[in-house]
Amino acid sequence: MASSEEQPESRPPVLLLRMVAPAYDDAVSAKFHVLRPWESPLPRDQFLAAHAGSVRALLISSLVTLDDATLDALPRLGCVVTTSSGVNHIDLAACARRGIAVANAGTVFSADAADYAVGLLIDVLRRVSTSDRYVRRGLWPVKGDYPLGFKLGGKRVGIVGLGSIGSETAKRLVAFGCTILYYSRKNKPSVPYKYFPNVCDLAAESDILIVSCALTSETHHIINKDVMTALGKEGIIVNVGRGPLVDEAELVRRLMQGELGGAGLDVFENEPAVPKELFLMDNVVLTPHRAIFTSESLADLGQLLVANLEAFFSNRPLLTPVNHNDL
Amino acid sequence: MKPTKCRVEERGTEDDRNPNPKPFSSLTTPPPAMESLGVLLTFPANSYLEEELSKRCKLFRLWETPPENWRQFLRANAGSIRALVGTSTVGADAEMIDALPALEIVASCSVGLDKVDLAKCRERRIRVTNTPDVLTDDVADLAIGLAIATMRRICEADRYVRSGAWNAKGDYKLTSKFSGKTIGIIGLGRIGLAIAKRAEAFDCPISYYSRSEKPHTNYKYYSSVVDLAANCHILIVACALTEETRHIVNREVMDALGPKGVLVNIGRGPHVDEAELVSALIEGRLGGAALDVFEHEPHVPEQLFGLENVVLVPHVGTATWGTRKEMADLVLGNLEAHATNKPLLTPVL
Numbered sequence: 155m156a157s158s159e160e161q162p163e164s165r166p167p168v169l170l171l172r173m174v175a176p177a178y179d180d181a182v183s184a185k186f187h188v189l190r191p192w193e194s195p196l197p198r199d200q201f202l203a204a205h206a207g208s209v210r211a212l213l214i215s216s217l218v219t220l221d222d223a224t225l226d227a228l229p230r231l232g233c234v235v236t237t238s239s240g241v242n243h244i245d246l247a248a249c250a251r252r253g254i255a256v257a258n259a260g261t262v263f264s265a266d267a268a269d270y271a272v273g274l275l276i277d278v279l280r281r282v283s284t285s286d287r288y289v290r291r292g293l294w295p296v297k298g299d300y301p302l303g304f305k306l307g308g309k310r311v312g313i314v315g316l317g318s319i320g321s322e323t324a325k326r327l328v329a330f331g332c333t334i335l336y337y338s339r340k341n342k343p344s345v346p347y348k349y350f351p352n353v354c355d356l357a358a359e360s361d362i363l364i365v366s367c368a369l370t371s372e373t374h375h376i377i378n379k380d381v382m383t384a385l386g387k388e389g390i391i392v393n394v395g396r397g398p399l400v401d402e403a404e405l406v407r408r409l410m411q412g413e414l415g416g417a418g419l420d421v422f423e424n425e426p427a428v429p430k431e432l433f434l435m436d437n438v439v440l441t442p443h444r445a446i447f448t449s450e451s452l453a454d455l456g457q458l459l460v461a462n463l464e465a466f467f468s469n470r471p472l473l474t475p476v477n478h479n480d481l
Numbered sequence: 482m483k484p485t486k487c488r489v490e491e492r493g494t495e496d497d498r499n500p501n502p503k504p505f506s507s508l509t510t511p512p513p514a515m516e517s518l519g520v521l522l523t524f525p526a527n528s529y530l531e532e533e534l535s536k537r538c539k540l541f542r543l544w545e546t547p548p549e550n551w552r553q554f555l556r557a558n559a560g561s562i563r564a565l566v567g568t569s570t571v572g573a574d575a576e577m578i579d580a581l582p583a584l585e586i587v588a589s590c591s592v593g594l595d596k597v598d599l600a601k602c603r604e605r606r607i608r609v610t611n612t613p614d615v616l617t618d619d620v621a622d623l624a625i626g627l628a629i630a631t632m633r634r635i636c637e638a639d640r641y642v643r644s645g646a647w648n649a650k651g652d653y654k655l656t657s658k659f660s661g662k663t664i665g666i667i668g669l670g671r672i673g674l675a676i677a678k679r680a681e682a683f684d685c686p687i688s689y690y691s692r693s694e695k696p697h698t699n700y701k702y703y704s705s706v707v708d709l710a711a712n713c714h715i716l717i718v719a720c721a722l723t724e725e726t727r728h729i730v731n732r733e734v735m736d737a738l739g740p741k742g743v744l745v746n747i748g749r750g751p752h753v754d755e756a757e758l759v760s761a762l763i764e765g766r767l768g769g770a771a772l773d774v775f776e777h778e779p780h781v782p783e784q785l786f787g788l789e790n791v792v793l794v795p796h797v798g799t800a801t802w803g804t805r806k807e808m809a810d811l812v813l814g815n816l817e818a819h820a821t822n823k824p825l826l827t828p829v830l
Contacts (some may be wrong), residue, residue, distance in 0.1 A: 265660040268682065272634050273659075276626030280664060280801070283636040289793040290786045294779035299526065300794075305801045307618040329682035330622055426647040433643045440636060440642040442653045446634070450658040 166467050171208045171218050172416035181456030202227045220244045232464040241476050257462040258377045260456045260474030261318040263446035274418030277439045279304045284436040309333035312360030315367020338457050357384035369396035388415040391450045391465035394445045397423040406431050420445045495505035514820040519561035525572035530809035555580040572596025584818045588812045591805050595722035600683035609830040610815040615807040618737040621675035621757035623798050624747045627771035628715050629742050630792045632659045637789045665713030668720025669695050722749035732757040735767045743769040747798050750776040773798050
């Protein structure tokens, strides 16, 4: 890997405020001069002041909250690239006021998240993880056949949030013979699925809910007690969005009392804490927030980050721009 | 005496194979011809089927006798047993058929007929039925679910969470993307086609091996399983088990599939050379495997239990409430058709 000290510094600087995944740092370092404040003996504000005159591009993850105060310290900033699809950590209005273009991960991770949602759903219905444990414990010869699961075909799947991930998930489930219904902030007349203007009504007509919307102040606990009641005792919930989209305590209570059919959860309200009551259940599948983390997608994102930065520095439009009016 | 009207009789076609089999209805009264039909059920896999058979026919339960006494049991009841209902666990081999001189029909509660001696049935002019179509979707769903579970390590990740490792050790590792990977299917019959249709929705290119190329598909054909394996990422076994396809996935095929390749078996255990599979996985010559079937069920090689790149499920391809009922109804419908001299719903012989 080329060390940045060995090359004359004609490459444009790109500032990090916190570490990003090594795969991304490596990809960007190959083409740009990456500034890492934590490697400097200077305190943070002095480091920023020292580089304020030259920094036009910033690379962040969703762990950095980008607000007016930080933007004030970077007067020449023209571009912010985030490694995430979500942008709630970025004050988009403040960026727009300052003429700062913002790029996100676009749809790089959507297929992986959709694959994972389908994988979790099949796992819950067909008891894949549970019966795998059963086999590994040597129980098949001792206790006989594992109890029956449930068919996926013919089920009505309500997608909560028909963005890129929701659409990719829907497309996959159609091939399994599912009927797709959806909730979204706005009706999308070009899609062939039935629209519901509220999640409760969606739940009432669904056998399964898949949560794939962005987390905002409006969508906190969008899957609440009323939605779970509407979904019914045999309903299944799959969450590949964010933990706080679901009222977790209510979900656990209903699962414990047999008032919900099952759940496939990749995200939780207080990660990495997972309610221990779930560990005893055979109708839940629990994964540690990994829906998008494949080596292929990380490599794809690395390339996308570089492509967005190259576009900015060549005065070309960003590949995956975020317009704050879209949200 | 007129047979009692039931849904089986409503279809109106005279073809030997009914193209639109009407489902059997457990709500109808069985005709007298059914009540006097002696049926041997070989294995207690399906409690609904067992219950209906015992209500409607004269049911003999083979598993209530230990295997060493089967010959005696069969001899004692040979005069009464005119029908045999087999499963993927216990079917009707030559010895059993020989012991049942009054046997007229073998109705297998499965689509696979590897446990039925078809040559013997042909010789004795015994009718044979199976349960195609009703289970196709469930098996195909499981095949894709197993492939995703293996590539994305879902079962392993679930174990990671339940063991408290997420708290203690931090993030679970990166896994391998499923979408867009080339799928190789061995056997492009009903189940193979259903798997292909699902995989296409994940933008997976599809290729296949079959005894002969299929005329109406755009999928890429390979005339050798080794070539198929060398050119795909995920190899799925979906063909019938016959003498020719035993160990169709052998060491050469596994080596061709390679250290990043994944094998999915939703066919029959003997399709895969299991001993070779275990060493290929342990030695890293094969990237991963998802297995619903094994050579000696319910026994699974224990060397697989500690591997994180395998998914092991206990022959659950058709194990849903809905499908098991439909399979049972098809068995019952075939038996009723036979007993009342109507065309069989899903005959093979």
